[in-house]
Amino acid sequence: QVTLKESGPGILQPSQTLSLTCTFSGFSLSTYGMGVGWIRQPSGKGLEWLANIWWDDDKYYNPSLKNRLTISKDTSNNQAFLKITNVDTADTATYYCARTGTHTMGIAFDYWGQGVMVTVSS
Amino acid sequence: DIQMTQSPASLSASLGETVTIECLASEDIYDILAWYQQKPGKSPQLLIYDASSLHTGVPSRFSGSGSGTQYSLKINSLQPEDFASYYCQNGLSAPHTFGAGTKLELK
Numbered sequence: 697q698v699t700l701k702e703s704g705p706g707i708l709q710p711s712q713t714l715s716l717t718c719t720f721s722g723f724s725l726s727t728y729g730m731g732v733g734w735i736r737q738p739s740g741k742g743l744e745w746l747a748n749i750w751w752d753d754d755k756y757y758n759p760s761l762k763n764r765l766t767i768s769k770d771t772s773n774n775q776a777f778l779k780i781t782n783v784d785t786a787d788t789a790t791y792y793c794a795r796t797g798t799h800t801m802g803i804a805f806d807y808w809g810q811g812v813m814v815t816v817s818s
Numbered sequence: 819d820i821q822m823t824q825s826p827a828s829l830s831a832s833l834g835e836t837v838t839i840e841c842l843a844s845e846d847i848y849d850i851l852a853w854y855q856q857k858p859g860k861s862p863q864l865l866i867y868d869a870s871s872l873h874t875g876v877p878s879r880f881s882g883s884g885s886g887t888q889y890s891l892k893i894n895s896l897q898p899e900d901f902a903s904y905y906c907q908n909g910l911s912a913p914h915t916f917g918a919g920t921k922l923e924l925k
Binding site: 805 | 850852854861871873907909910911919
């Protein structure tokens, strides 16, 4: 059974660094073809893809966030991480992590976490 | 970057009706397109991947089609649980942009 769960600070101030953790089970990020992505959604708005990390440590980022994103993984502890530097109120959103795998020729997130709400406020 | 234009933004339909949602990519994405359903307060759920492959457990009234830059999601015989928001996603290349979404409401 595949599960993912996000954790984060809940609230932080502008200019701080947001650190998110995705703890998963039921698959391994060292298995060929597996990947974990981060997606966010401001309240009442649409989905925004942020970043992806693959089994071979290949990483892809959304260029709209410039150089503020860093994705990483800890394969032995079944975790993936996302850091966003210099946060602003526009980063207030629910953040999801999700799995993609060999069921698709590209990316399609077949399992999602429940999401974690992050508020940026002074 | 590939842009995804989804239409309509909202759709009102009755139980038992058939509806279609469209997604237009700014360039050829070679059928690497996913569709998701999201209900209020819940995480998105994968419906279709690779344009037309039904994800495990998804009812057969959902179907995906298209090629090149034009794709569609069809829902036959709408059920009460189908009233939700729907998103397409470019699965081919980063950034893996989502469409803006379609909110399907009960008429």
